[in-house]
Amino acid sequence: KQEVTQIPAALSVPEGENLVLNCSFTDSAIYNLQWFRQDPGKGLTSLLLIQSSQREQTSGRLNASLDKSSGRSTLYIAASQPGDSATYLCAVRHGGTSYGKLTFGQGTILTVHP
């Protein structure tokens, strides 16, 4: 059974810092990995998707990397801003099909202080 773990559970940083969120998964037979952002009581916003054959994806200040063989992904946020404060979830899509379910980590609660 696939298990996804995110470290740290919570992170508090001053504005302007660069930071790294970590995600690990137990079964490397994944189809892809997706990073989401969730604001309190709100829905999930997709940030980045990395295919199993890719090493990284970038969008603006966000960079996500994937090391499938070691079962790890990182989300790098550059020059953090108070508006980045949210819960960040990683999710893996199980291998074999393009319509597989996602298994989520517990998330990292990020707080960026002005």
Added chain:
Amino acid sequence: AAGVIQSPRHLIKEKRETATLKCYPIPRHDTVYWYQQGPGQDPQFLISFYEKMQSDKGSIPDRFSAQQFSDYHSELNMSSLELGDSALYFCASSLTETQYFGPGTRLLVL
């Protein structure tokens, strides 16, 4: 751009009642997923449909059922509601690899 639509956004029910949640996927998306997110927890996969056929099933209670209709919208039917069913229920849709999530339906069972 059109997004996933869920209705209702909020729902309050009594124990043992029945609830129906609706999901309208992004146009032309052929796959719909349902997830349940309890308070302070990560989303848990319930069930998915591809081209109106059930494609995968997760930890969905027998009291719950779902289907995808000819217009690709989906409904999650929940019967004999329990206090523990109180959660945020997400629907997501996809055409290729990326799943796009709706805003969720917040269900409170009293």
